[in-house]
Amino acid sequence: MNFTHDSHLKLIPLNIIQDKKHFIVEDPTSGEFYEMPEVCIEAIRLLNEGNSLGEIERELKEKYPTEEVDLLDFAQQLLELQLVTEIDGVKVEAKEKEKLPQGFLRVSPQLGNFFFNKAAYFVYGALFIGNVVLFAANPSLFPTYKDLFIFDYMFLNILAWMLLSFIFVLIHELGHILAMRAFNLPTKLEIGHRLFLVVFETDMGPVWKLPSRNRNVLYLAGLCFDTVILFLALICQLLLSGQSGMFPRVLDVIVLDTFIRIVYQCCIYMKTDLYYVFENVSGCYNLMESAQQVLRKLVPFLNQADKETVIYPEERRTVLIYSVFYLLGVGLTLLLFAFYYIPQLLFAWKKVFPGFSQGVDTLPFWDAAMFSLQIFIVLLLLLFSWQKKYLRRRA
Known part of the structure; x- marks a missing residue:
């Protein structure tokens, strides 16, 4: 027109x-x-x-x-x-707009305020420091890649890990949901991905209704719940030190999963919770896109963006600082792969692969088959998430 x-x-x-x-x-x-x-x-x-x-x-x-x-x-x-x-x-004739779902309105704001108030913030901060002290005083508490394997059969290990991870990811997202409801904001739960990992995501769009000073609470809410889980698991590990049985092994998986999830939030070259905190504190939005634009000039083989991001002069210093953390986050991801993901995958395949050479009437064969099926399901979920993101970008 x-x-x-x-x-x-x-x-x-x-x-x-x-x-x-x-x-x-x-x-x-x-x-x-x-x-x-x-x-x-x-x-x-x-x-x-x-x-x-x-x-x-x-x-x-x-x-x-x-x-x-x-x-x-x-x-x-x-x-x-x-x-x-x-x-x-x-x-003006306009297309009918898609109204964002008003989810979790039945969750009372009073319940959200119980978990997110000034006293609760102090507790979360103290528990975070407590976790650091526990790891520093007891280096043996640091998880290793073998903590994932608590059963003799691999498909049971993956099943146990998927179940525990599902539960604690939901608890992480519950933190975001309760924080949103503490400010009487609606939200919804979606499936997304980070790299090759399938994740749940709480829609944080309505946080823009709040002043900047109140948004960080909502971004950090999931990490607050992770901090509580990690602290309780570490204390239980200390109390059960030297004991055998299933429960100590399950605790190992919980510590491993929660520890990686917390470290993973520091990889702010992806839009993790800490990325949004960085963005909100600086008041410089589209930080990731701006940093990628800067880094493309230094790394010529990176693909050029379809549309240039406007970087205001007063934001250049912030973008450069974030670019450093962007690269550090990439390095941190490589360390996670080197110390956890790759060793776990190699260990698992080395253990199950010989099972395919045995008869279909043996447990090792079905262990290998079930393990392969589990990997296939995760890949399907990942492809579904990628497709949804691609269609959203096209729209």
């Missing part, structure tokens, strides 16, 4: 929240959020007052002489975002 400087626009009702550097604009119909600088917010205010695009452009150029002001382009962006309802009195 063509605009002229004489055009008048009518916008849908918008919720505008001031952030650290810019403003967050919410489309209450779809639940989508957009970051905009002050000059855009001023343009929206003048549009709502009934001014023409030309009048607004002249006024903004006088008020913001250092900004590049192009109201025709801005109007086109608003139209593409489906934020315009009328142009010169003519209604």
